[in-house]
Amino acid sequence: MSDAVADEPLLGGIDLRTLPKVSLHDHLDGGLRPQTIIELAEPIGLALPASDDAALAAWFAEKSDSGSLVEYLKTFDLTTAVMQTREGLTRVAREFVEDLVADGVVWGEIRWAPEQHLTRGLSLDEAVEAVQLGLDEGVDAADAAGQSIRVGQLISAMRHLDRGREIAELALRHRDRGAVGFDIAGPEAGFPASRFADAFALLAREGFPATVHAGEADGVESIRGALVDGRALRLGHGVRIAEDITIESQDDEMSYVSLGHLAQWVKDRGIALETSPSSNLQTGAIAAWGDDLTAHPFDLLYQLGFRVTVNTDNRLMSATSLSRELGLLVDAFGYDLDDLLTFQLNAAEAAFLPLEDRAELVELIEDGFGNA
Template structure:
């Protein structure tokens, strides 16, 4: 008999507090999906933007309930509220500073925050001004954490929106700021119908200038989207990437193992084999993947649950997987909570959870020396 979602969350809650004190790595977290509810309410009031609720707890619940739609497109609709209050340099600085402080409070010591500057120009900010404001806020947050004897390093992933035609322009912004806080590039937004091949010239420019790339793929679209992210997007990591499991065939064997357990044969298709053999990192966001319907095709029942997630299969087969939040406000999660939830679901111990931190760190866009220094901190603490 499988555990219910309520049982899993109850078990995860007991583990979450312990994990909060351990150093962690976050590679897939959207700035505009991770505001504090109270900050969103305050900033919305200043510009006269109407929110579903003026109560912080009620607003957080509303976002979580809206996220449980089973649709990526519906999930993305909630960002109209958050981006509305992130149109000035002052507000971007505040949101970015609080973003760092909140991650540090959850034990994160390295993060790559992704956001799309093109969505923050409604009140006249240039792309460069928006990137500079966010970096100022990130710097302020890191300084605050350091003043409290904490450690956190945060780099920007500049995203271009797939449904617009500004990728070439956004690439140039990312390149101008690569030595000023920007560590990489991403494309975000609706996946289906907007393949990476649409931005082939932009990805060629990035490869020429050797700025690393992560691409949202294998979330809202299937295996061909993953293939295109690897070929046209030249992705070093895959944002989510969970639908790479569609390229894996699992065949139940007639024979039983000596332990009396079922034996399965697994065949990897060409895309899955490429991702596994070359250790292309999968930036998995468990709760978000359930909410957006990314794992609906793997569900045994009518509605997908976390136990249907192919995460464990991918991990057991040697794929390079990490655990992320995607959007902490929208999904109503923390990184410690996601790790605890996945541990409760798949019976992982601290050893496996530490593996996910090292996987993420080694796949990050940090330099080799910086990765080595943080890896020592992580291994010492988790051991």
């Protein structure tokens, strides 16, 4: 039974969970069910801060709402601890897909860092294979139930460590066995994409796409590094690109803005921003603009024509789902169904899929929204 968020986000009587959606930024170790953590912790003797699933979920939500990415990341010590065996990784991956299906996701990119899952003897390749097995089981179960979902792995390297080239090679070894892209994650400030220049050069030579966490815990120069040194096709969060936008003047009906060169580049080339509204609030990514969701620069970026997408980042830590995130944006900015469709089409067009598959995904989404 799923521990997924029980909210019922609605828009004009439409249950947002029934709409076809694309998830581009969703961490495997941030999407565990609390009950699964409890069950996996027992045989390895891992002490937990709570013994029932509701209390454990509340603990994660409280500890994650710190206003600091560094503090937020500490909660992952607990989830990664129960993801060190084949069985643990496979179960978590299978349930991850099940929860995406329940949320209406039809294409999901699941990102995770294999190098963090080796303490009980698994090799990097064995870890990737264990996760792929779970993903395949989840997809097969959905198919058997008459539901449709496709998923892919985004293989992440931890930016404060020095295994970038090795993890890039790992991703390439599995490109025809479930891996669809590469990422760097972890503490952003002080660990620029240039640290992994050789890895990104290798991926570019091999024609393998990359997204880079940037513009979350660091600003415009981090985004520039992601694009220049990281060859990023998308920006993980990317919300602080708004620091390169100046509001010249505004009145009750109109705002006049100017874009810096980098913001203009990101906009003009349709580089997708993988925003995660609740997470961005929790980690302080939008602190420069305010301390509630209505202050999020998401709407400014959307109105200016940036390719904004909506994501969960970490469903456990933010006690959320993709449908809930869309509902929060509806409440904050008054969006309608056409706006939500735009966000899904933005994500579909930025997916790490072949062009023909993206076209099919767009058609699937348009049909689903048209029938809502």
